[in-house]
Amino acid sequence: MNLEAQWIVGFVDGEGGFHVGINKHPDMKIGYQVLPEFTVVQHERDIQVLHALKSYFGCGVVRSNHGDRMAYRVRGQQHLLQHIIPFFEKHKLKTKKGIEFRKFRRVLLMMQEGLHLTEDGLLKIREIAAEMNRGAVR
Amino acid sequence: MNLEAQWIVGFVDGEGGFHVGINKHPDMKIGYQVLPEFTVVQHERDIQVLHALKSYFGCGVVRSNHGDRMAYRVRGQQHLLQHIIPFFEKHKLKTKKGIEFRKFRRVLLMMQEGLHLTEDGLLKIREIAAEMNRGAVR
Numbered sequence: 001m002n003l004e005a006q007w008i009v010g011f012v013d014g015e016g017g018f019h020v021g022i023n024k025h026p027d028m029k030i031g032y033q034v035l036p037e038f039t040v041v042q043h044e045r046d047i048q049v050l051h052a053l054k055s056y057f058g059c060g061v062v063r064s065n066h067g068d069r070m071a072y073r074v075r076g077q078q079h080l081l082q083h084i085i086p087f088f089e090k091h092k093l094k095t096k097k098g099i100e101f102r103k104f105r106r107v108l109l110m111m112q113e114g115l116h117l118t119e120d121g122l123l124k125i126r127e128i129a130a131e132m133n134r135g136a137v138r
Numbered sequence: 139m140n141l142e143a144q145w146i147v148g149f150v151d152g153e154g155g156f157h158v159g160i161n162k163h164p165d166m167k168i169g170y171q172v173l174p175e176f177t178v179v180q181h182e183r184d185i186q187v188l189h190a191l192k193s194y195f196g197c198g199v200v201r202s203n204h205g206d207r208m209a210y211r212v213r214g215q216q217h218l219l220q221h222i223i224p225f226f227e228k229h230k231l232k233t234k235k236g237i238e239f240r241k242f243r244r245v246l247l248m249m250q251e252g253l254h255l256t257e258d259g260l261l262k263i264r265e266i267a268a269e270m271n272r273g274a275v276r
Binding site: 003005006007008009013014042043045046049052094095096 | 141142143144148150152183184187
C-alpha cells in the first residue's frame with residue numbers, strides 16, 4: 001500500500017497523537033526520564049495501514065495497544081527528530097492537533113540540546129507536557 | 139482553509155462514516171424510509187475543518203452532534219449521488235471503511251433506480267445496512 005503525504009496528514013489529523021511522558025527513573029541523575037511518543041491507533045482489521053505508515057517513515061513499531069486495537073508507535077529522540085518532526089514541519093496538520101505537534105516539536109528540540117537533563121529544562125518540559133495533556137480531547 | 143483530495147481521504151479513513159438508516163414512516167406506501175448519511179464528527183474546537191469539508195463538497199450541513207462534538211453531515215440522495223459517491227469512487231479509501239463505502243454506494247445506486255420503494259429492494263437494502271452496522275467498530 002502506497003501512502004501519499006496528504007493522506008497521512010489527514011489520517012493523523014484524525015487518528016494520530018503526540019505525547020510527552022515524564023517518568024520517575026532512579027538511574028537518571030536528574031531522577032526523571034522524558035519519553036516523547038508519536039502514535040496512530042487503529043482497529044486490528046486495519047493493521048496494514050499501520051504497517052504502511054511504518055514503511056513510509058522508516059522507523060517505529062506496530063504493536064498491540066488495547067483489546068482489539070493496534071498502534072503504530074515511534075519513540076526515541078533520533079527517530080522522532082529525523083523522520084517524524086521534519087515530515088509534519090513540511091506537511092502542516094489542519095486540525096488543532098497542529099498545536100499539539102508544535103509543542104511536541106519544542107520538547108524534542110530542547111532534548112536535542114540536552115535540556116531535559118537539566119533541572120530548569122525538565123521543569124519547562126513538564127509545563128509543556130501538562131499543556132499538551134490538558135489540550136487533549138481523548 | 140483549502141483541502142486536498144488525499145487529505146480528505148485520510149481524514150475520512152479516520153473520522154468519517156457511511157450509514158444507512160431505515161425508519162418506519164407511515165406516509166410512505168412501503169411503510170419505511172431509507173436514510174443514507176455521510177458524516178464526519180469532530181470536537182467543536184475543529185469546527186473550521188468541518189466547514190472546509192462542506193465548502194469542498196458543496197453540500198451538507200455542519201451541526202451540533204453530541205456534547206462538545208460537531209458533525210458535518212450529508213443526507214439526501216441527490217447530494218450523495220452527485221458529490222460524495224463520485225469523490226470516493228475517484229479517491230479510494232485505504233482502510234476497511236472502503237468496504238463500508240462500497241455497500242453505501244450500492245444502496246444509493248439501488249435508490250437511484252427506485253428499488254427502495256419496492257418490497258424486494260427494501261429487503262435487500264435492509265440486509266446491506268445490517269452488514270454495514272455489524273462491520274462498524276464504533
